[in-house]
Amino acid sequence: MFKGVIFDLDGTLVNSLEDITNAMNAVLQKHNFPTHSVAVCQSFIGHGVRDLVVKALPKAVQNEEWINRCFTEMLAVYRENCTIKTKMYAGIGDLLDELTARNIKLAVFSNKADKLTKKVVKAVLPNWNFEVVEGLKVEALKKPNPFVALEISKKLDLPVAQFIFVGDTDVDILTATSAGMHPVGVVWGYRTKEELIASGAKYILEHPLDLLKIV
Structure with a gap:
């Protein structure tokens, strides 16, 4: 059938949880934002990287400027580290x-x-x-x-x-x-x-x- x-x-x-979490946290650390555990990042996954970035950012900076900036940075970091773990x-x-x-x-x-x-x-x-x-x-x-x-x-x-x-x-x-x-x-x-x-x-x-x- x-x-x-x-x-x-x-x-x-x-x-791919560890690689995704590590890449997202690298971007958050760069801007002195709070990072997230693997378990929390797991709940962010499913709707694409941009949606992950939105959910990972502090609410105070969930605006287009920060989202676009961190989305670009996340892709760059993850692209180089997406097959490590x-x-x-x-x-x-x-x-x-x-x-x-x-x-x-x-x-x-x-x-x-x-x-x-x-x-x-x-x-x-x-x-x-x-x-x-x-x-x-x-x-x-x-x-x-x-x-x-x-x-x-x-x-x-x-x-x-x-x-x-x-x-x-x-x-x-x-x-x-x-x-x-x-x-x-x-x-x-x-x-x-x-x-x-x-x-x-x-x-x-x-x-x-x-x-x-x-x-």
Whole structure:
């Protein structure tokens, strides 16, 4: 039934929390703003780097000037340090091997900036063929907007009903639902099982290989 899988990146395929937190905190420290723990930064992730920056800044400086300045600085720092501690989650390699063996088409769609998305996939997931890797190019098209997911469907020449969309946040589940794809949540990422179910996830993965039960 399913012939394609679109994966979210951060919190789904890779754990990038430390690299993201360290980059954000480096910018905050530069301007003598309070920094955040990994756990707090985890709650900021899901809607792209700009949204992360807004949430990380003190309320007194959450204005366009500071947001734009720190957003640019965050991207510069993170670009140079986005693969230092970022690693695949346990079991992801086995899952990707099995999906490849079954001729399932693979893609990545992230709200991380497009160049950074491609850099992380190339560095951390070099052994698998993701036929399409898409990050954020236009702010208005970030998830949960389904536009990019629908474009991936066209590029891979598969109807949306034949795609599973796998992610760790409500944003991913809403994107999948809007695109007419099968929404699947993962519990090892940055949000709770309860949030994923409330958002409309049709299936929850406790371990990556659980996806094979659906495929």
